[in-house]
Amino acid sequence: MRGWGKLVVALALTTAIYIPTVAQQTAQAACGVWRWPIKTLSDPARTRVNFTPAGTSVAKFRTRTRPGITFGTSTPRYGAVEFHTWKVKARPIQAKLEDDNDIHFVISVPTAPAKTMIVEFPRKACIASPFKRTKIAAARQLFLNNCGAVSSSSWLKLAGSVTITGVGFWDEKHGQTGIAPNGIELHPVLNFQGDCHKASTGGGGGGGGGTCTPGYNPCLVYHGGADYDCYGQGGNGPYYTQSGVVYQVTGSDPYRLDGNNNGLGCE
Numbered sequence: 001m002r003g004w005g006k007l008v009v010a011l012a013l014t015t016a017i018y019i020p021t022v023a024q025q026t027a028q029a030a031c032g033v034w035r036w037p038i039k040t041l042s043d044p045a046r047t048r049v050n051f052t053p054a055g056t057s058v059a060k061f062r063t064r065t066r067p068g069i070t071f072g073t074s075t076p077r078y079g080a081v082e083f084h085t086w087k088v089k090a091r092p093i094q095a096k097l098e099d100d101n102d103i104h105f106v107i108s109v110p111t112a113p114a115k116t117m118i119v120e121f122p123r124k125a126c127i128a129s130p131f132k133r134t135k136i137a138a139a140r141q142l143f144l145n146n147c148g149a150v151s152s153s154s155w156l157k158l159a160g161s162v163t164i165t166g167v168g169f170w171d172e173k174h175g176q177t178g179i180a181p182n183g184i185e186l187h188p189v190l191n192f193q194g195d196c197h198k199a200s201t202g203g204g205g206g207g208g209g210g211t212c213t214p215g216y217n218p219c220l221v222y223h224g225g226a227d228y229d230c231y232g233q234g235g236n237g238p239y240y241t242q243s244g245v246v247y248q249v250t251g252s253d254p255y256r257l258d259g260n261n262n263g264l265g266c267e
Contacts, residue, residue, distance in 0.1 A: 031126035032100035034073050034172060038082065039102075039187050040122050041136070041167065042129035045077040051190075053087035053165050058109045058117050061088065066182040071170055081168035086186060089244065092158035092196045093178065095143075097150045101126055103140060105189075106178030107164065111246045111264060117180035118171070119164050120187040132190065139166075139189045147196040159218030161245040162194035195242050215251030216265070218242070228255040230266035241266050 037043035067079050077083065090107035093116060098104045101123035109115040121140035127133045150156050155177075166186030173183040199218065212219035213228075220228055220241065229235020231243045241247065241257070247265035249258040257265030 030101055031123070032102065035071065035075060035169075036126075037128065038075075038077050039120065039169060040127040040129070041132045041188060042127060043077055045083075046129065046131055049077075049083050049085065049167060051085050053085045056086050056088055058088055058090050058107060059112075059115065061086070061117055061184050062109075062115060062180045062182065064182055064184055066184070067170060071172060078170070081170065081184065083168075085165060085167050085190065087163065087165045088186070089161070089163045089194075091245075092147065092160050092162050094155040094157050095147060095150045096155050096177075097152040099152070102187075103143060103150055104177070105143065107162065110161065110244070111267065116178040118176060118178050118185045118187075119166055119189050120169075120185060122188050132188075135190050136188045139192050142192040143189070143196070146192065146194070148198060157199040158196055159199040160195040160197055161242055162192065162196050164189055165191035195245075213254065215249060215253065216255075216257070217248040218245065220247070220255070225254075228257065230257060233266070 032039060041049070064081065069075070069078065071078075088107070089110065091110045091113060093106040093108050093113060095103055095105045103121040105119045105121065106116050107119060108117075121143055122136055123140070124133060124137040127136060144150070146162075147158055148156060164186055166189040169185045169187035171179070171183045171185050171187065173179060179185075211222045213222045220239075223239060226238055227235075228239045228241055229237055231240045231245075246267045247257055249263055249265040253265070255265075
């Protein structure tokens with residue numbers, strides 16, 4: 001019986017070794033699973049990625065041909081898109097904090113807000129490798145500094161003009177908000193630049209909060225009738241639109257931004 005008792009104790013101790021703690025289970029639940037090493041530059045092939053950004057656009061990314069393989073949870077880094085770093089200029093649409101603690105950021109073609117794709121900012125604590133951890137964390141902080149805090153319960157509606165640099169990624173398509181038709185993303189983002197603000201209170205070129213001038217999207221704050229001119233096009237202000245942003249114009253166009261009456265201002 002003493003022998004059996006020792007065996008039971010040994011088995012119990014062995015089993016205990018493989019039971020994750022509550023803290024470990026919580027940490028695992030807080031981060032992602034599906035191709036997670038690829039998403040966070042923690043996979044073995046990360047050092048083979050070309051980190052010199054190649055210029056492209058949201059429009060071009062959305063029309064790339066998706067690889068003819070079935071991507072699974074453990075599919076390794078694959079194809080030219082995932083071995084390169086890309087830089088796109090885009091219109092910010094909305095952002096939300098996901099269950100895996102990524103910031104899910106929807107961007108679009110600057111002149112076509114319905115033509116969207118997703119870029120993602122992982123949480124620093126969810127990145128296993130130190131390889132680019134600091135750079136990924138810095139990009140996320142730049143987003144938060146410019147666009148504001150994000151919530152897991154509702155979408156933060158955004159406006160402005162941003163430039164995003166990140167590593168290409170083929171995501172699983174399962175109805176994500178803003179996903180490109182081919183499932184392409186930038187994941188993770190490595191750099192964030194530009195002007196980004198809440199769409200509901202955006203300051204346009206005039207800065208600050210206040211009432212938006214009717215007929216312009218993104219918002220141009222109304223300054224008692226004072227004029228706006230397109231940034232960089234030689235006007236005398238006193239207020240200017242955001243650099244590089246094309247505005248949707250409806251109605252009377254009091255600032256005369258849509259010179260050819262095609263519904264787009266400062267194009």
